[in-house]
Amino acid sequence: MTFEATCTAPVNIAVVKYWGKRDTSLILPTNSSLSVTLSQDQLHSKTTIRASADFVSDRLWLNGIEESITSNKRLVACLRETRALRTKIEAEDASAPKLAHLNIHICSENNFPTAAGLASSASGYACLVYTLSKLFQLPLDASDLSIVARQGSGSACRSLFGGFVAWEMGERADGADSKAVQIAPETHWPDLQALICVVSDEKKGTSSTEGMQLTVKTSPLLQERIKNVVPQRMDEMIAAIKDKDFPKFAELTMRDSNQFHAVCLDTYPPIFYMNDISRAIIRIITEYNRDGIKAAYTYDAGPNAVIYAPAANMAEIYSLLSHYFPGAAFDDSLGLLNNAAAPTTLPTNFDQRVSPVFPQGSVKQILHTKADDGPRVLAADQGLLNAEGLPKRLA
Ligand SMILES: Nc1ncnc2c1ncn2[C@@H]1O[C@H](COP(=O)(O)OP(=O)(O)OP(=O)(O)O)[C@@H](O)[C@H]1O
Numbered sequence: 001m002t003f004e005a006t007c008t009a010p011v012n013i014a015v016v017k018y019w020g021k022r023d024t025s026l027i028l029p030t031n032s033s034l035s036v037t038l039s040q041d042q043l044h045s046k047t048t049i050r051a052s053a054d055f056v057s058d059r060l061w062l063n064g065i066e067e068s069i070t071s072n073k074r075l076v077a078c079l080r081e082t083r084a085l086r087t088k089i090e091a092e093d094a095s096a097p098k099l100a101h102l103n104i105h106i107c108s109e110n111n112f113p114t115a116a117g118l119a120s121s122a123s124g125y126a127c128l129v130y131t132l133s134k135l136f137q138l139p140l141d142a143s144d145l146s147i148v149a150r151q152g153s154g155s156a157c158r159s160l161f162g163g164f165v166a167w168e169m170g171e172r173a174d175g176a177d178s179k180a181v182q183i184a185p186e187t188h189w190p191d192l193q194a195l196i197c198v199v200s201d202e203k204k205g206t207s208s209t210e211g212m213q214l215t216v217k218t219s220p221l222l223q224e225r226i227k228n229v230v231p232q233r234m235d236e237m238i239a240a241i242k243d244k245d246f247p248k249f250a251e252l253t254m255r256d257s258n259q260f261h262a263v264c265l266d267t268y269p270p271i272f273y274m275n276d277i278s279r280a281i282i283r284i285i286t287e288y289n290r291d292g293i294k295a296a297y298t299y300d301a302g303p304n305a306v307i308y309a310p311a312a313n314m315a316e317i318y319s320l321l322s323h324y325f326p327g328a329a330f331d332d333s334l335g336l337l338n339n340a341a342a343p344t345t346l347p348t349n350f351d352q353r354v355s356p357v358f359p360q361g362s363v364k365q366i367l368h369t370k371a372d373d374g375p376r377v378l379a380a381d382q383g384l385l386n387a388e389g390l391p392k393r394l395a
Pocket residue numbers: 045046062108109110113114115116117118119120121122123124125127128155207208209300301
């Protein structure tokens with residue numbers, strides 16, 4: 001007996017950041033957070049999971065390389081939770097195929113660099129849990145599944161939905177109320193787009209997991225953020241999204257990114273995620289916004305910038321970036337430039353002195369994308385495993 005499912009899941013980039021856990025094994029956060037789900041047409045994880053009586057053990061291949069499952073506590077937790085739910089279904093319905101006890105092969109690929117601060121753990125664990133839910137035919141909604149995905153990686157819980165997604169921190173010790181909810185679907189604000197500036201695609205120095213716990217232990221500023229900043233900011237951000245108020249959304253996004261990096265600096269010893277290029281992008285966007293907010297930057301646990309802006313501003317922002325950071329590869333799959341060259345003139349009144357022009361290739365790649373939908377189920381012929389249950393493609 002063989003059962004299989006293949007799905008893709010998106011990344012999400014937070015505009016109110018998650019940073020800090022109150023329970024490190026259940027992955028319960030010290031504050032609520034909010035993100036925008038970005039299109040899987042540009043960035044996604046893709047996962048095939050097959051259950052078969054022929055398999056002698058559970059196995060996992062990530063980007064074509066076999067990895068241990070047993071040494072990955074987070075993956076074990078996601079498997080344990082979903083198998084327990086399947087076992088219950090089989091106990092209650094004698095006609096349900098017996099899948100829960102079968103070994104599984106998991107094959108997953110990210111179409112972008114893994115562990116480089118591009119939220120691969122978010123799309124990766126969201127995809128794992130969503131694919132398991134399809135394989136096991138679990139009657140759970142996306143919020144229920146988010147509780148499982150959260151145990152893989154906190155930010156993964158928000159990738160179970162498209163559009164604008166809050167992770168409600170919850171209060172319970174068992175985490176049953178620490179889940180993602182959709183604030184608005186992707187269709188609510190189709191005008192909101194993003195440019196991802198890949199400053200580095202190397203594995204980062206301090207992982208989010210380690211970094212945030214050092215912040216919890218040592219940063220007094222984090223306590224101020226948790227108690228007096230985020231609760232009100234969540235309300236304001238939800239209102240700005242509902243009203244499609246870009247200047248408000250943008251200001252809150254930039255303030256929250258700034259504060260997240262301030263708590264990293266307040267960590268002892270300090271953690272630096274941004275570099276000179278990241279800071280130059282902040283100065284360029286700040287100057288661009290001098291007479292009214294037209295774009296918002298945000299940075300996660302790495303130097304890469306994500307710039308949110310209305311569609312109409314994107315060509316101008318792209319031309320600014322390509323002026324200061326020449327040589328960045330650009331994938332124009334959304335047709336921003338319609339294959340024409342980027343405009344070479346800078347916006348009128350733009351004070352060019354805000355930043356030097358950086359050497360070729362300082363920004364490696366610029367990706368143009370937009371808010372979009374949640375996980376997708378793919379057809380059987382899109383699977384990543386061959387007839388023997390091994391990856392069709394190895395690294
Ligand atoms: N497709 C996937 N399937 C399963 N697990 C994955 C997948 N992609 C990534 N992961 C897990 O996530 C880890 C990378 O997470 P990490 O938090 O270090 O980087 P990141 O997600 O790129 O950065 P950040 O979360 O700070 O934006 C990988 O080592 C792997 O364990």
